[in-house]
């Protein structure tokens with residue numbers, strides 16, 4: 344090989360380096376020069392074919408070619424890297440003068456809010472929060488609550504049956520017997536959750552929410568229930584709230600009451616939310632029927648209890664002035680945004 348040929352190799356490689364337009368092409372040139380069968384590698388291997396007298400000159404020339412090509416490759420690599428960095432900086436530049444898109448702030452659903460507020464108040468009063476299954480047995484939903492099969496009071500709750508024995512719970516009262524079987528008195532529990540009935544109009548939905556409360560202890564009386572509900576209602580709706588207890592009937596409580604509160608919108612004067620009555624019915628409650636205690640293995644001579652069942656959708660409707668219960672289930676973002 345002649346020194347001039349070596350010079351040609353050098354010139355050719357320099358041209359290829361200058362011609363390459365990105366890092367990948369530059370790398371191809373590097374492999375082409377210094378790879379296993381690259382031109383410079385091959386020339387170095389073939390040194391022994393060069394005349395011994397020519398070798399020192401030839402060796403020095405190869406070193407010079409290698410140095411030049413390495414330098415050129417390094418320079419070009421630096422150029423490309425700089426170019427790429429500048430391009431990225433330009434692309435990722437933040438225009439601080441651009442108007443902001445605004446931050447979307449989420450909000451809790453009105454029912455979640457009511458559940459949180461009520462359970463917080465109850466926890467402050469010493470209640471434990473429990474859960475129960477929504478797919479429930481006929482036994483816990485009805486029989487253990489002193490509502491045997493074919494009892495006329497079953498008609499009060501139009502129930503979705505899955506089989507003769509399995510149903511979608513029609514009341515959170517179903518957790519009462521479950522908890523009475525598990526716990527030893529005294530205890531205080533609340534259970535918020537979904538309930539289901541074949542009901543549908545502006546104030547009734549097939550799926551709705553209740554919050555059950557149960558207290559079992561010695562010497563429990565209707566006075567305890569009334570004072571506890573009064574405190575609870577005033578904390579939920581405000582100190583000025585008026586509360587009305589009306590006699591009612593539930594097979595699992597004796598005596599039973601229904602509880603109304605003064606309409607938080609008109610404060611008892613009458614408006615479209617309370618349909619002119621000034622009061623709104625919120626929940627059922629009563630002193631636990633001794634039969635219910637006995638069914639779940641609690642000595643009704645020693646212990647007594649009181650229980651209450653809030654309609655949570657109704658509570659949310661009152662707190663947020665919602666006129667149709669269906670709005671709570673439509674997932675209409677425009678409606679939910681107003682609830683913030």
Ligand code: FA5
Pocket residue numbers: 500513514515516540542543546547548549550551552553593596599624625626627628629650651652653654655656657668
């Ligand atoms: C009961 O469900 C009893 N378990 C309450 C109870 C518990 C009484 C403990 C005594 C002791 P009632 O069927 O009245 O009672 O329902 C209670 C509340 O649930 C009602 O006041 C109402 O606010 C709500 N409710 C009932 N059905 C529906 C429905 N289809 N849609 C929305 N809310 C409903």
